[in-house]
Amino acid sequence: MIHISQLKFHYPSGDFQLAISDFSIVKGERVAVIGPSGSGKTTLLNLIAGIITPVQGTVNVDTIEVSGLNDTRRRDFRITSIGFVFQEFELLDYLNVMDNILHPFRITGALALNREVRARSEKLAEEMGIRDKLKRFANDLSHGEKQRAAICRALLPHPRLILADEATGNLDPVNKTRILDLLFRSVEEHDATLLAVTHDHELLKRFDRVVDFQNFQAGESP
């Protein structure tokens, strides 16, 4: 599903460098990425999603070389194939929760917004425990509620690949379990793949594989 080869990346300013010689995740796999802050976990997710492009090397998702696509195609690929749960949720404050969840469908012609999608969004919100918050604006939500809304937005288009950056970081134990169950179920039901950055070591045993991100720094294969 994901194959990274001879990847090198650094930001235009600063000393940070990321080098990965070889890294793969098979389809349907549920992989947790751990590591200290600033080790490049979020950068890895951004590279896979095509938000940033490597200086050297390739990033492949399925048969698509993401790093080789032009800007427009990378954007199209991202919105149709990847469900990204951002660390800062990135909900739009002028939209209510329902509109935030449906937002990807409104900003691309590749996803069709229909009655079935609306029903699915309500069901998803129900499962996330924010069904009664759908009419509220993002700023009126608690931290945990925002996070759950952001997860709903990521899962609604049934992405092939789910990238979750600290998706359970701000949640209580009950909601952590509930959300992880939902992420795993989404992976199973839609034959997707999950790559989740987490600091929560209690949840690691539920993943198929745990990648300690420290290993990438030396340019080794995990």
Place this chain on the structure above:
Amino acid sequence: MIDSLYIAWKYLSFNKVKTATLIGCILLIAFLPIALELLLNESEEQLLSRAVSTPLVVGAKGSSLDLVMNTLYYGEEVPELITMEAAQQVAMSGLALPIPMYVRFRARGHPIVGTTLDYLDFRGLQVSKGQSLALLGDCIVGAAAAEALQLKPGDSLVSSPENLFDLAGVYPLKMKVVGILGKSHTSDDLAVFVDLKTAWIIQGLLHGHEDLSKAKDPQVILKQEEKNIVGSAKVYEYTEITEDNIESFHFHGDPGIYPITAVMVVPRDDKSETILRGRYLSKEESHQIVKPEEVIDTLLQNIFRIKNVLDAVISVVGLATVLALLLVFALSLRLRQREMQTIFRLGCRRMTIARLVAAEILIIVLFSAILCMGLVLVVNHYASDLVRMLFIR
């Protein structure tokens, strides 16, 4: 595009103050020149149509503009007075019909026009309710004035004193409203028409009081020499003309020297007009004769010269506002960088982001245009009244 409009609408309705400010700016820039153009066109039409329909005006030498504005549009600036002799001279020439005008007094803010019934015929004014002028103290009221003052035939209307602090000045006269004129969409709609003699009563030149030969109070008589009785200040002057006292109203002196503000002159033909105009060219002549069309034409030329300056000012302000709006949009996009980043990270195309911004601009411009159209319709509807209020009164 519908989704882009939906998101743009959500953004704009969430940021109400910013949206309202932007709409207000665009609205003002669009509305001001249109409204100005509308009002100027209307004023041109109103001023010209009335000026064209009034052949000549005779008045005292001085400002021809004041003379025309007072005679045709009942402006508050009263020209130097002339006497009825001026009208008699025109009549005696046999070249034209003279219509004396005395536009000096006001009643509750509306001009009292002292004239003859010839004026109503000349302007084609019809009484729509009640009857025309018949007796001293009668008045007929223009349609708009009647509406504003809520008058109907049978009501009364009191003239306003010229100066509140002039205790020795004219007494207010209680006039009887006998008719309401139909709408003419001219200054006549706002006027109160009385016979010339009634206007002189308002001034106190023609007055009525108790018969001094039958006075019971000896203090009302100052001096008595045979048939000539001189009354004292205690003599009670009537401030209303009734059936009982109408007979007591009388002139003192020769009516030929009684004042008027102008004589509207209707020549029999072009030749008569030319001859008449020639008679007023002499330097010794104390009167002037003017062709209102020429006076108003000069006025309009000045107005349009000012309008050109105003247009230039509005253009510069408009350009500055457009630049400021562009700056506001640019700054707004900078402030919304995080939001744009989110949309980009979700996978939105550059074109879609541009479309979202375009949709916001479109909605703002559309709302401004709709409001502007509404305001223009309102101004257009009230243009004639506004012009009379702003430019003519």
